Amino acid sequence: MSENAKHKRTMTRRRALVAGGGVVVAAGIGAGAVATASAGSSGKGTSGSSGKSASGEACYRLTSETTEGPYYIDADKIRRDITEDREGIPLTVRLKVIDADTCKPLRNAAVDIWHCDALGIYSGYESLSTGGGGGGGGTPPTDMPTDMPTDMPTDMPSGTPTGTPPTGGPGGGGGGGHEEPTDDKRYLRGTQLTDKQGYVEFKTVFPGWYRGRCVHVHTKVHVGGKMTSTGYEGGHTCHTGQLFFAESAVLDSAKVAPYSTSTTERTTLDDDTIYPGNGTEGGLLTLKYRKGAIAKGVVATLTMGVDxxxxxxxxxxxAQPGASASASASS
Structure with a gap:
């Protein structure tokens, strides 16, 4: 890109950021339905006006960049339905990708999403995931000994460790570096190309949680590449982020099996080390589902502004602008 073009783009972005508000309006909801979209986990919406492009398209600020996490697998599943055999609340994820500079939709961009299942297990990394049952497969062991020793040592060490603590999988909230897959499972992973309006849609299940992280979905946006017989190749990744869920919806999901069987302590949106706390700009989804019947399904939507x-x-x-300082060390 020429220096003149870069200057024009910078000036355009500056105007867009002044005008844009990142405001999401939940509209067209039938009676008895729930819609959540907020700047935090309280469920209270933000107020303000969004900028408008010449075509009337709402302008959005750049969606926050976050860490990739340790469990990304390069796109090799071009598909809309990524559920496979996973049980859980049906979830439809509808994302729109726009150029945050021009507010125009990005056509033929490849959008990846990947997330854990209802019990906190990631495909491709089942042996590394701690899961909701405390074990690699999400199910607690049934062969625990009943004759536990009674002569436990009383001289516990009193010193403070001075070495660097080990990093692990998502169970410890760390492990920002990429891990190599440990199995060939690929459920709850997939890629779609945006249509001419910038939209992609995935069918999946509402994700569960694991130790140290709130409920979330990972996402990437790739541009400049092309579809081949083996998947999307070439180009570059212009956005890496995470999608988040309002606390009220997560609490509703936790009442439904198999989520209700999880034995893992849950991290709230407020306590998460990755969520930047800035609402839709930070990846907070707008969620729609029927009140008292979340088990019937949830529709999650978000417009992502990317460069x-x-x-x-x-x-x-x-850490990326708008993200927490500890984001790069977590998954």
Whole structure:
């Protein structure tokens, strides 16, 4: 890109950021339905007016960049339905990708999503995931000994460790570096190309939780590549982020099996180390489902503003603007 073009883009972005508000309006909801979209986990919406492009498209600020996490697998499943055999609340994820500079939709961008199942297990990494049952497969062991020793030592060490603590999988909230897959499972992972209006849609299940993280979905946006017989190839990654769920919806999901069987302590949206606390700009989804009947299904929507000229892989080890300082060390 020429220096003149870069200058024009910078000036355009500056105007967009002044005008844009990142406001999401939940509209067209039938009686008895629930809609959540907020700037935090309280469920209270933000107020303000969004900027408008010449075509009337609502302008959005850049969606926050976050860490990729340790469990990304390069796109090799071009599909809309990523559920496979996973049980859980049906979830439809509808994302719109726009150029945050021009507010125009990005056509033929490849959007990845991946997330854990209802009990906190990631496909491809079942042996590393702690899961909701405390074990690699999410189910607590049934062969625990009943004759536990009674002569436990009383001289516990009193010193404070001075070494660097080990990093692990998502159970410890760490492990920002990529891990190599441990199995060939690929459920709850997939890629779709945006249509001419910038939309993609995935069918999946509402994700569960694991130790140290709130409920979330990972996402990437790739541009400049092309579809081949083996998947999407070439181009570059212009956005790496995470999608988040309002606390009220997570509490509703926790009443439904198999989520209700989880024995893992849950991290709230407020206590999460990754969620930047800035609402839709930070990846907070707008959720719609029927009140008292979340088990019937949830529709999650978000417009993501990205810069197609930038590269954001989520693996640079540094916190991104708008994200928490500890984001790069967690999954």
């Amino acid at each position: 197609p000229d930038e590269t954001h892989t989520g693996t640079d080890g540094g």
